[in-house]
Amino acid sequence: MGNNPHELENTLHRIDGKGYKAYKDIAGRHAFDRFTLSIDHVQADPFAAPSRARVVVPWAVAGLPEHATATPVRARAARDWLARNFRRAVRDERDLAIDAGAQTVLDRTACLFTEAGVELRFTVHLPAAGRKILGRQAATLLTEKLPERVATAVEPGQRDEAALRAHCDAVEDQVALRAALAERGLVAFVAEGAVLPRASGIDDRPLQGAIPFEPPESLAVTLAAPNAGPVRGLGIAKGITLLVGGGFHGKSTLLNALKVGVFDHRPGDGREQVVTNPDAACIRAEDGRAVTGVDLSPFIHDLPLDKPTEDFSTDLASGSTSQAAAVMEALEAGTSTLLVDEDTSATNFMIRDRRMQALVAPADEPITPFLDRIRELRDVHGVSTVLVMGGSGDYLDHADTVIQMQAYRPLDATARARQVTADHPAGERALPDRPLTRPTPRRIRADSLDPRERKGRVRIKVRDDDTLSVGEHTLDLSAVEPLADRAQLRAIGQVLARLGQQGGTLEAAPAAIAKWLEADWEAITERPDGDLARPRLQEVAAALSRLRGLAVVR
Incomplete structure (x- = not known):
């Protein structure tokens, strides 16, 4: 193990x-003049996942x-920046x-504030020609280029102090706006001038040339932010809100912005003043998912052959069964807003x-539709619903507020809907x-979450943006919203593993x-991973x- 950059270079x-495995000689801690480099894991070969490293820059x-x-809020924002x-x-x-x-500002492990200083966790692809070490190239990378890049990123005089403050201010404002929702009787807020459309289905950056959001006067409210001051925008009140309008006019675009409004966004995202009740849950159908021990009886009951639904399990749920389960699971997790x-x-x-x-006589229909429960959810359980609806006018009878999207502009259609x-x-x-x-929280046998694979090693792997493997379990999370990126999937895997290990x-x-x-x-996490981001309870429970x-x- 090297003790300083000169020994590391040597x-x-x-x-x-030499053969690639000789890179293991550089694992460990190396004290540079202005930071400490720790090489925590050296990749086994040039085609494996890259090596993991950290630098700690002292506070001084x-x-x-x-x-x-x-x-803590500003510290999280500063770490992100x-x-x-x-x-x-x-x-x-x-x-x-x-x-x-990308666009969200989450509690990530990529940068941490520790007692020792600012810790950056990153990966290094150690260079090679085939399987032969390019040691001199690696020495240039780690002892010359890395110190320059660390100084540029972290040290005063080189970083952009105004951009750092703006980033922290924006995140602090979002947290304050979100905290103000409950006291104002709101479940969501969309600021005037927000840009909701995204560049594409695979690019979460704002769409260039998009129409800025403009709230209808009758639904406009003003909330106070500590840095931006008074912020005017659309206030979506507690209760039942319908988003209506013709196809391609922006109903789902607005709802999608509300879904991710549970997270903070970076300045310039366009949604950095769009906030939603932090416990909001997205409800959808999901053919083929597993359902275990869920009381579906409020929505599905009196099945043929007297099959009970108070403790329902299936490995292959239908669309209606999966959506009923999603509602009951969200209530179990404590949500107060359904999207x-x-x-x-x-x-x-x-x-x-x-x-x-x-x-079809009621006695022959086992499904109680959501339409017949939406008022009860509001009046008895205090659960609000924001619903995109373009095909059934029956929901108008229950709506407290109706917002019509017309060419991406919201209109207050409540009075018209009542007429x-x-x-x-x-x-x-x-x-x-x-x-x-409300369902009683299920009691789970911890060993059914065993994170070990057959060889006995803990295995947590994210295959793509939607698939998580924990031990021998493979989870398709494509229908779980909102998940900002893979870092949250990895953290979900870690939490499930800890639950399974506690016995x-x-x-x-x-x-x-x-x-x-x-x-x-x-x-x-049991190791200094730099690729985790803290999820919400709702996504882990899902x-x-x-x-x-x-x-x-039972």
């Missing part, structure tokens, strides 16, 4: 031209302004990389019109014959998840519920 020169060297660490700044500094070095995220889009919903779960009710319901009455509907009750019975799964999400990163083989203690 070691790399010594192993130049980093010289961060006081505002950057004044509160420094990780992004390091990524900018190494953008021309293909062998250095850091997982600094629903008819385009991703099961029709027979959402609505049964009068003609179908007349044709429509008066002129075209839908008629009375039969009320459900049983109440909807015994998880008496209340949401509470057990919340405990781990409140823990420091050192407790969640992943847990999709585990095939999950054992519920």
Whole structure:
């Protein structure tokens, strides 16, 4: 193990031209003049995942302004900015990389503030010709280029102090706006001038030339932000809100912005003043998912052959069954706001019109549609719903607010909707014959979450943007929203692994998840990973519920 950059350089020169495994000689801690480099993991060969490394810049060297660490919120924002700044500094070095995220500002492990200083965690692809070490090239990378890039990213006089402050201010404002929702009786807020459309389905940056958001006067509210001051925008009140309008006019675009409004966004994203109730859950149909031990009886009951639904399990749920499970699981996780889009919903779960009710007697229909529970959710359980609906006017009878999107501009259509319901009455509907009750949190047998593969090693692997493997379990999370990036999937895997390793019975799964999400990163992960981002309880609980083989203690 080298002790300083000169010894590291000498070691790399010594192993130049040797077999790739000789790179293991550089693992460990190396004290540079202005930071400490730790090489935590050396890749086994040039085609394996890159090596993992850290630099710790002492506080005296980093010289961060006081505002950057004044509160936990500003510290999170400053860490995010420094990780992004390091990524900018190494953008021309293909062998250095850091997982600094995209548009969202999350609690990431890419940059941490520790007692020792500012810690940057990154990857290094150690250079080779075939399987032979290019030691001199590696020495230039680690002892010359890396110190320059670290100084550019972290040290005062080289970093952009105004950009750092603007980043921290924007995140602090979003947290304040989100915190103001409850006291103002709102579930979401969209600032005037926000840019909601994205560049494309695979590019989350703002669409150039998009129409800035303009709230209707009747629904406009003003919230206070500590840095931006008064912020005017659309306030979506608690209760039942319908988003209506013609196709391609922006209904789903608005809902998608609300979905990710539970996260903070970087300045310039266009959604940095779009905030949503932090416990909001996205509800959709998901054919083929697993459902384990969920009480579906408020929505599905009286099945043929007297099959009970109070403790329902299946490895292959239908669209309506999966959506009913999603609602009950969200309630179990403590959500108070449901976000629903008819385009991703099961029709027979959402609505049964009068003609179908007349044709199929209620006694022969086991599904109670969401339409018949939406008021009960609001009035009895305090659960609000924001629903994109373009195909069924029956929901107008229940709506507190109706927002019509017209060429990406929101209009207050509430009064018009009430006139429509008066002129075209839908008629009375039969009320459900049983109440909807919040589910009791399931008790989970921890060993059913075993994160070990057959060889006994803990295995957590993210295959793509939607697929997570934990031990022998493979989870398809393509229908779980919102997930900002793969770093959150990796963190979900870590939390599930910790739950599985603690043994015994998880008496209340949401509470057990919340405990781990409140823990420091050192407790969640057993090694200094730099590619994790903290998820919400809602997404971890959704992943847990999709585990095939999950054992519920009855």
